[in-house]
Amino acid sequence: MNDLLGFAAYLLMPMIGIGIWRLDIVRRMPLPARLATAFAAGILATSIVMAMLSLISVQWNRTKLFTILGILAAIGARLVITGRRAQGAGRRSGEGDASDSDSPPAPRALLPAPWAVLILVFVVLTGYGVLTARESAGDLHFFWGPKAVRFFRAGGIDAAYLRQSDYQPAHPDYPPLVPLLYAWSHTVSSGSLSWWAAVAATVLFLFGAVFLIHGASGDGPGALLVASTLSYAYAVGFAAGGADPPLVFFEALTLVALTFLANERGSDVLAAIGLCGAAWTKIEGATFAIAVVLALLLVRRDWKRALRISAPAAVLLGAWVLFVKLAHLLELYRGAAMDLYWDALPGTLVTMARTATYELYALPWIIPVLLLALGRNRGAASLPLVVAALTAGVSVYFYIHLPDPTWWILASAPRVLLTPLLALLIAALASWRPRAI
Amino acid sequence: MPHFAEPDSRRDRVRHVLIYTAAVVFAVALVLRFRSLGGPYFEFPDTIQDHVSVQRWPSADAIVLSRNAAKLLPRGATVTVLQPSAAPNYDATHYLTAVGLMPHQTVIRQNLERRPDYVLALREPLVHPAYELFAEVEGGRIYKVRR
Numbered sequence: 001m002n003d004l005l006g007f008a009a010y011l012l013m014p015m016i017g018i019g020i021w022r023l024d025i026v027r028r029m030p031l032p033a034r035l036a037t038a039f040a041a042g043i044l045a046t047s048i049v050m051a052m053l054s055l056i057s058v059q060w061n062r063t064k065l066f067t068i069l070g071i072l073a074a075i076g077a078r079l080v081i082t083g084r085r086a087q088g089a090g091r092r093s094g095e096g097d098a099s100d101s102d103s104p105p106a107p108r109a110l111l112p113a114p115w116a117v118l119i120l121v122f123v124v125l126t127g128y129g130v131l132t133a134r135e136s137a138g139d140l141h142f143f144w145g146p147k148a149v150r151f152f153r154a155g156g157i158d159a160a161y162l163r164q165s166d167y168q169p170a171h172p173d174y175p176p177l178v179p180l181l182y183a184w185s186h187t188v189s190s191g192s193l194s195w196w197a198a199v200a201a202t203v204l205f206l207f208g209a210v211f212l213i214h215g216a217s218g219d220g221p222g223a224l225l226v227a228s229t230l231s232y233a234y235a236v237g238f239a240a241g242g243a244d245p246p247l248v249f250f251e252a253l254t255l256v257a258l259t260f261l262a263n264e265r266g267s268d269v270l271a272a273i274g275l276c277g278a279a280w281t282k283i284e285g286a287t288f289a290i291a292v293v294l295a296l297l298l299v300r301r302d303w304k305r306a307l308r309i310s311a312p313a314a315v316l317l318g319a320w321v322l323f324v325k326l327a328h329l330l331e332l333y334r335g336a337a338m339d340l341y342w343d344a345l346p347g348t349l350v351t352m353a354r355t356a357t358y359e360l361y362a363l364p365w366i367i368p369v370l371l372l373a374l375g376r377n378r379g380a381a382s383l384p385l386v387v388a389a390l391t392a393g394v395s396v397y398f399y400i401h402l403p404d405p406t407w408w409i410l411a412s413a414p415r416v417l418l419t420p421l422l423a424l425l426i427a428a429l430a431s432w433r434p435r436a437i
Numbered sequence: 438m439p440h441f442a443e444p445d446s447r448r449d450r451v452r453h454v455l456i457y458t459a460a461v462v463f464a465v466a467l468v469l470r471f472r473s474l475g476g477p478y479f480e481f482p483d484t485i486q487d488h489v490s491v492q493r494w495p496s497a498d499a500i501v502l503s504r505n506a507a508k509l510l511p512r513g514a515t516v517t518v519l520q521p522s523a524a525p526n527y528d529a530t531h532y533l534t535a536v537g538l539m540p541h542q543t544v545i546r547q548n549l550e551r552r553p554d555y556v557l558a559l560r561e562p563l564v565h566p567a568y569e570l571f572a573e574v575e576g577g578r579i580y581k582v583r584r
Contacts, residue, residue: 118460125467134474136485141496142529146537153540166545167536169529193537195485221456228460232467238489360466367459374448432452 006194009185010201016069017041019076020273022083025266033215036208037270040253043246044277045072047180048316051157055323059155062187115224122231123207130199130240137242137415140198143170144243148182149193159327172329175320177280178243198241205245206230209252213426216260222429225371229364229425230418236358237414243282244415248422250277251288254309255384255426258292268309275313280320283332284391288419289313291390299382341403348399351406355413364421368428375431384430388423395420495520496530498559502576503535506557509572509579512541515553521563531559556580 020026020041026034049068053060129135147170150161157180162172185201186193207227214223230248239245254274261267275292278285289310296306324331358364372381395416399405472478474488482488486497499518510516516539518531524547535544535557545553549565556568559577571581 114457118457118464121464122460122467125464125471129467129471131481132471132478133482133485133487133489134471136489138486138489138496138530140485141500141537142533146533149537149540167533170533170536199485221453224460225456228463232463235467235470241485359470360462363459363462367455370455371452374451376448 002189002191003194003196006185006189006197007200009188010181010197010204012069012188013042013046014038015042015073016045017043017076018073019079020269021076022079023266023269025261025264025270027083027087029215032211036211036215036249037253037273039204039208040250040273040277043177043181044273044280045069046184047177047280050180050184051176054156057156060152060183060187061155062190065184065187113220115220118224119207119210119227122227123203126206126231126234127200127203129235130202131196133199135202135235135238135240136199137238137240137244139243140195140241143174144178144182144241145193145195145198146170147179148186151179151183152186152193157323159323159329162329163327168330171332173324173331174243175280175282175285175317177277178246178282181246195241202234202240202245205249206234209249209422212249212252212256213260213429216256217429217433219429219433222433225367225429226422226425229367229421232360233358233364233414233418233421236360237418239415239418242415244418247278247281247285247288248418250274250281250285251419251422252426254278254288254292255387255423258296258309259380259384259426259430263305268305271309272312275310276316279313279317284416284419286313286317287394288387288391289317291387291394294390295383295386299386338401340397341400344400344403344405345396348396348405348409351409352396352399352413352417355409356417358414365424368424371428372424372431375428378431381427381431384423384427388420388427391423392417392420495527495559496534498576499531499534499557500538500576502557502559502574503538505574505576506535506555506572506579507539507542509574510539510542510555513543514555515543515545515551516555516557517545517547517549517553518557518559519547519563520559521561552582554582556582 014035015038017038017040020037021034026037029037046069049072050060050065053064058064126135146167147162150158154161157176161167182193182198185197189197209230210223210227213226214220217223234240234245237244251274254271257267257271257274261270271292275289279289293306293310296302296309321331356362356365372378372385375381395413399409402408473491475491484497484500486494486500503518506516516535518535519525520527520531524531528547532544532547545551549556549567552567555571556563556565557577557579562578563580565580567583568580569583570578572579
């Protein structure tokens, strides 16, 4: 029962974030993608609410969180309903989008497409892998979970716990979204933190990303490629229960919004939510945000859009860094300014290349590279491709801050490389079917 | 609206073959990987670390021992977790794992000079003049500081 309640907490997220359905661009997506966008918005809203309550010294408990998040869900639902009514009235008075209202519904196929069946196979395989403890991240028990337990018990972000020297190896300065999310799950289950719910949530994050990509690109086989590649890479990287599945999920939201969706306000909102979520999930999320901004400047030369979508993430991350400083926590954000060991570069590249094979002759990379080579609209792939290159480059840059990073690379690269891998997969899809919905 | 690729059925077929072949290869590789991590294959495991390696993973033992010790030890007691022959190696694997599982106790680093009230010893007995055996539970032994 504890595990079921703990998992149900994650399933409540789309209800909390349902207000995002108000956006036209989301309304035009198929239901699974709409659920995934609401899932992302719900997680971000929940973690911000929990952090804000901590900031003003209001202790969480189930009643307070259910009340506040319930109000958020109700406001969101009302926004969606009034939006629909307004749209309906617009249609009746002839102001609506004719293409929306006049087009006949697409005929339903009797049998699901082969790609859909195969995606389901990967849902089952990943579900099996996580529920038989074959994909679990060690970091869940080392720091994400303990932080969540302590935050739950303290009813807030527990700076005193984070400050203790005994817990320095647990990265006290890491962004708070994942421990807050697990603390929310703990709040719902109440009894104890459900470690099983945390690893099972990986399925939601992984296939949430797949639904987003399919919903925005309309590319079924492409979604299958993402589902199969990431399912395999997550298993090899032991990602389940760690921060990488939510990180990749938020990154997918940003990349699909910038790559597949029309350049309008709604896609900027989605991209911004993705960047906020990524920046508040892992330090790597901040470097991803910087890579996206640089890619927008380099490829599209659109500094206004870059500013628009990155400003909320900068504010959120800035607030967290300020908290880290004011609470006197161990701070690694300045790690990038530490000495570099250029002598370690060749060895780093060799070890990274070995790790990047994912024990399958680098197939996860080879297929998207082949598709990119064969694709006709490579221009549409430029932005995610630049993000892939920058995030891979940043990984190398961080690794050479140690004179011999071999162990570090072996322990982390299969997960760290998920970001450039995702960006490359999206680039490969974009090079074939750039499509605005 | 971005322009679409010119329809090219041969290219599309090549794309489909690549994607579906890769998906089948990934599926088979996943099944083989899960198989290589050892059985039992259709039982709900005791801990989330039970099958991350063919060999039993150290943190799986730490989870079982911490879970059992949490029920026996008094609230507020200071505790550390170690494998006597390996400490201070695997410090994070051992004591950090206990932090989330023993919320009513205070888990500290593996420094016996600090004389934690209890030491959870994984896999093998602890021989230390300052500690005596308190209990033997699934996953290891619990030692109490001599007062």
